[in-house]
Amino acid sequence: MARWIRVGAALSLTGALVACGGGGGGEGDRTASTTPPTPTTPTTPTTPTPPASAPGGNPGTGARSVQTGKVIDGYVRGATVWLDVNGNHQRDADEPAAVSQAAGAYQLELTEAQRACLPYATLYVDVPVGAVDEDSGPVQAAYQMAMAPRLQPLGEDQVLNVTPLTTAIWDQVRSRLTASAPGLGSCDQLRQNQALREGLMQEIRSVMGDLVRRHNLSEARIHADFIQTQDAPSHALALDIVKGLKAGYAYQQQLQARYPDATFVRAEVYRGRGTHTVYDRADRWYRNASVWRPAGYVSEWVALDDSLGQVRQVMSLRREDRAPWGAATLTTTRTAYNFDSNQADYLCALDETVSQAQGGTSYALAVVYDDPVREADPLACLGERHATPGVPRQRHYDTHSTVGRVSHDANLRFGSAQAEYQALQDWHHLQGRSGELDFGRVIQRIAASGIGFDEAVRVDTDSWFKRVTDDTGLRVTLEKSSSGPWVRSRTLADGTSTSECSTDAGQTWAACPR
Template structure:
């Protein structure tokens, strides 16, 4: 898709012409006279455009010329006619002129670059497939001589941040919203730091290298990574356009295409291309996770398909989730999973009961897991879970308690199955009371016999600190560092002291 371009409009200060009235008088000795004064219009001073500021940098894949760089002032992810834009020149250089108001918005708005078909990549020649890159809001003062390079590496960060936050806060990056809401700025800062830490850890790159001109610095590792990322960006961008056409009522769509780095055996194998796409709908979501061929045009293997449908259930919400998955590369059939969840918030706490069904059937075709037969006969109940989450200031908390048939709580919940149409028969308020008395708060002891439990706190008051504890093993603490990296520590004395985790 070729994005439209336009020249930056200069605003002018209107100037009214000034009329100068000139009077001349003469006098001398004991007598004098006066001459009539005449008024002559002064030549109007030409109006001057408002002073403009500028921000510059480079568009980098190889260096890309002919791409449109624009500032998303209102945070709607679309280039509007009143938003500043420019076109990148030789060596990918761009200079975006900004009015005083736009310059004030620069730290709070996303810089996008639309690379159209016909733009020139100095490494690979004319661009044959349109794509988009971005750099996240900096949320700190930007000096007049600071350069902002836009590359696949900066784009990978913003794509992850948008995915995590945009579904719940669509205009999270609007200048007006971020300038007015300190709590929202802190939320975005912490999410950017978290994603940066993950990228640093996953690819062994420093934050400085991610924002650098890696072509000029001859950073071969960053360059090769960028080539992989931009190949994935193009494929993801094209697939996202297909999904927008297929699901016009979607509230948010994400499509990530990436090459595996070898961090996990089944879903991140080195050199393998993956596509992970999600569609958020008004009443649920869809997710697809597949392995692609080297051309990124054909699915070689489906790893996971999931669909969640939400509907009112009395005063609560019923969420029905169906999943087909197989992470084994051995040609075996797909496992079909079904769970139902009832969710309700009360007094600032979200309570959720999840019922998992044991489906003995396997299917050669993953789509068969979503047919009516599986929904009508899901099999016996296996696991039941309680989830609770709440927030205190800038710290959020989550608790998960699990029950199998051996635990008494499982038997107490025996009527909670096949929940469709049963909101009048079952009393979720009584389940909420049990969850409220279960010891769900982070500092409380769990008061119910469980198969397992886990509690997590996420402190975003400064750099993000996440602490997890469970019924097995030591406590763990993950801390985002100032340079974007992450550090993991462990505690065997319930968080009193922390040290290196055992290997």
């Protein structure tokens, strides 16, 4: 336990704070799931039929085709576009190359064999000193851009634009894979090994899916020519995404080095869009990262300055420790949070949660304790001064179940005024008490309390929330609570989502109020 505190202090002193996973933070969601997010599961990529000629960079014989696209960082002319057929990240003499012209346009001439490799090879762009960015003038320092393999058939009329955004995506994907599979970018390897193809597709879809969900910007618009379409909002957003991706990737590398036993590391840097007046302020940069280890996790959520190098405000710190508790698991969570930039000190919170799976459903009882001591240093909330639970303030039930590709979640909360709170009065200061407390009886109470989405809640609550998520096709999520409208969110074919609300229990739907 002490090790977590020392690591946290070191992060704080260097300004390298880990951000709170989930981004919404606060008293309302301190018991959010601690399972690392699962990357989007890809569909098995369609494999083009291998040609009769050699699959590598050998020019061979036969008809040639042309692959077109643009080099966009502003339009860049005088840059060399080349296809890394052998996956060594270096331009070789037998690999196809072309120089970009006016408006960044390029035409890459490909043999039949090279065309067959196009879906499996990274497309690189070397921008030398002296190339011309049509927005800003001659390039003063050389740099490189790239586009990840598409891993699906490409029509000869399909345009491939290489931009800083496609480059940032490929940098993240490549960094995750090259440590364990340094040759993963090879055309030959990817064509011959389905597991490698699916691993790369998984990473590409994970990175791309995170971007689409966070910014609600479709993959098609991510790869579009924003200059030609005069899509100024998407262009500005793309520039922000690039800046955030680079900063998040660099910070993730630091965390992976600092926590060699981590089972999962996540770091995201993004600019707020004003979707929430407190948690997501327009034009403010946030860093949101988490480190999962075998017996728990640490996470933080911070606001950054515009350079992304300094912490402007710590929004939330969290530390979770898990241990066996009889046949169940006891999770102790300590949180420091302050979402008010005008408030100098931090609220401290400590929760204890007992959880156990039974009959395909995960059941949990959480006990939330009062902690009246505020701290000027958020790390103090995670220290020994706040290690002992205080007086129980609230108890709540949490459940999760999945049948097929449909999952159900429920949360029922009780304050001291509710009878269910009193019925659980022995459930407090749970460390070491698994022998005297019967969680099986609590599971029976939870199961009978009306946790099903279509069930009426059968116990008096301070508040409740239910969600059903249907992933049978494109994801559809339906949420309802003890206050506010029902909300239905739909994932569209391009990966973006839309939401609508109902004030009559799902009978009619309309745009949600802002």
